[in-house]
Amino acid sequence: MRNVGRNYVREILRELSANPGRVALWWQGKPVTAGEFVYSVTSAAQILDRRRSEVGAGKDGRTVVGLLTVTNTPATLVLRYAANLIGAMVVHLQTANAVDPLDRISTAARRGILAATGTTLLATDEEHLPLARELCAGMADAPHLVALGALGDDVLDLTDILDLNADGGGGPGDTPDVEIAADDPATVTYTSGTTGVPKGVTVSFGVRQAAVTGLPKDARTVYLSTLPLSHTSGAVADMALVSGGTVVLHEGFDPAGALASVEAHRVSRMTVSPPQLYMLLDVAATGAFDLSSLRTLTYSGCPASPARLAEAVKVFGDVLTQTYGTTEVGPISELGPADHHDPSLLATAGRPTAAEVRIRDPYDHRDLPSGEVGEVCVRSPYAMLGYWGAPELNARTIRDGWLHTGDLGCLDERGYLHLQGRLADVIKTKGIKVHPAAVENALLAHPDVVQAAVFGVADEDQVEHVHAAVVLRAGAATEADELRDQVSRELSANHAPVEIRYCDEIPLGHTGKPDKAALRADAWGRR
Structure with a gap:
């Protein structure tokens, strides 16, 4: 292998190991210490590494681990970290969102994803075990089942350190230092997007590493995750943990429950969709919760009501941040707390941050001047490698290093981005x-x-x-x-x-x- 890139998981584990007694996660009212979390990740990684030779590699000689778990649980983070720690590619199969927990990729589509990615190991939990078995039963070259616990004779227990040691292995801290390249694929997250057809957004180890490198250490960071860890919320959790902070996991979104957690855990950061922001606003306006710890309340995903944003500033204070971005390219633009005091900016998506933005005519692809509406095209260090197994779609989406978002918008004379919906809409x-x-x-x-x-x-x-x-x-x-x-x-x-x-x-x-x-x-x- 090529040792040209660092592994972001080691950065996170190094920070957690520096203070093993602190709380890294809160889940269902119970704390998970940094030491406990590191032990779970490293032991699971060691067992995966020693057992993967038995099942063989997938396509292109790559170990591929599918994740079929309840998204916002410690297991989802442990399994992703353990697989990525040994250089395996992780495929997210559970795209449920707290906004609509009944929305799922179909069984047939999931089976197609397993086959297309060459998944060799399918990590599941007790809730999804029947589905995992159903998926494997319908495949000619089915992946092997693994889990964090004893779920049956057909499921490899990634917590069985005694079995590992009986094989002559070392302790759970003896994980291999696997060499990776910055452009090796780390995760594939399937999203239906606007077409309804699942597309596998492939993110490299280099992008994962960039997201956790150079961040200021802030042990006060307490991040409340109500959106799925399989998507952007997972990257924010990575950043919180590597900075010495804590992640509070909620399986679903409940406005009163979220605000109660802000008060109980002194949450400093959370991310919601605009409809969820409105629900939070209605509950917070009663003044029943102490929200003084909240420093950043990010909303993203769709346009927000300027009138409701003006209300939110009065209730929450100078903590509102709008982020416009996509799964494919990461953050694109931001409307910061100070911008929320200018009524003329509340209908905008802010100004480009880490990404370079151009507005291009969707038909002849020429760059358009300020004020003219065209397709938002982006060049960013956080861009995906491409859609998994979709060369034609990649050729249409990524041209000369620029990702064509399919979103319509314009830049005004001050550089603020005004979105006008989807090209297809x-x-x-x-x-x-x-x-x-x-x-x-x-x-x-x-x-x-x-x-x-x-x-x-x-x-x-x-x-x-x-x-x-x-x-x-x-x-x-x-x-x-x-x-x-x-x-x-x-x-x-x-x-x-x-x-x-x-x-x-x-x-x-x-x-x-x-x-x-x-x-x-x-x-x-x-x-």
């Missing part, structure tokens, strides 16, 4: 192209609208029409015509939705964004 109606995000922002500018989702619905003649789903402020009874007038004043009469549906809440997909496919299907059904 543009509604062509009445001879114009309507960007849903522009209509959503116009609706959100009305004081009675707290959430909005705009989408196109084609009629029997395949003519698209603008539809909207809105959530009104409690007690409000604003008529649809008033909202149409609002859009007409902000944009034009052609942008005004022909149908406005009032909802108690807008359905969310597995990423925490409004589920416009479900809203579109509902509109069809009602018609």
Whole structure:
């Protein structure tokens, strides 16, 4: 192997080992010390390393470990770290989100992922053991099952140190110093994206390493994770642990429960989607919780209501940070706490941070000047290697080192990014192209609208029409015509939705964004 890159897991374990008595994780009200966590990771890694020779390597001679576990548990972190510590590639098969815990990749799609990645070992837990066995039973070259515990004769116990020592192995601290290259794949996270077809975002060891290198040590960091560790929240957990901090794991999102944890554990950092931010705001406004420890409250995933953000600043103080980014390329732009005091910036996605951003015409690919809407293209040190096993998609998505996000937006003269929705979501109606995000922002500018989702619905003649789903402020009874007038004043009469549906809440997909496919299907059904 090529020893040209450091392993981010060793950086994390080194920091944890420096103070083994401190609390590294909180899970279901119980602490996990740094020493206990290091022991779990290193013992599991040693057993994996000694046993993988028995099952052989997968495609390209690579050891591939699939993860099928409840996402926000210590097991998910232990298994990823243990596999990456020995240089194995980890494939996340569980993409459930706390916003919608019932959303899952289908069994058939999971089986296809195992085959496509050449998964050799499938790490599971008790909750997912029946599914893991079902997946393996339907495969000609099935992976071997492993788990952190004794789950059956067909499952290798990664905690069985006595069995390891009987084989002549050393103690759990004797993990091999495996040589890796910076561009070796570390993780593959499957996401349905906007197409519904699972795509494997492949992230290198180099990117994982970059995320934990050069961070200021801050033992006060206490990160509350309610979003899945298989996605961005996992990288934030890495950063918290390597900085000497603590991670509080919640399996799902409950606003009162989250705020109670902020008070009980003195949480300093958390990340939510905008709809979750609104729920937190409604509960926090009662003043029932001590939130003085909170230093950073990040929201991301979809546009947020400027009016509700102004409220949030009053309730939470100078802690709000909006991050715009993608699984494929990492963070792109940021709207910081100070920016939230400027009302004109609350509808923007902030300014580019670690990424270089260009706005390009989606058809002739030329760079566009400030103010013109085009596709957001990004070049970043945190970009993915590519989509696993999808060369044609990679060729369309990554061109000359620039990743084409599929998002529409423009940069203003101050360098702030204004997003206008997805390229695929543009509604062509009445001879114009309507960007849903522009209509959503116009609706959100009305004081009675707290959430909005705009989408196109084609009629029997395949003519698209603008539809909207809105959530009104409690007690409000604003008529649809008033909202149409609002859009007409902000944009034009052609942008005004022909149908406005009032909802108690807008359905969310597995990423925490409004589920416009479900809203579109509902509109069809009602018609």
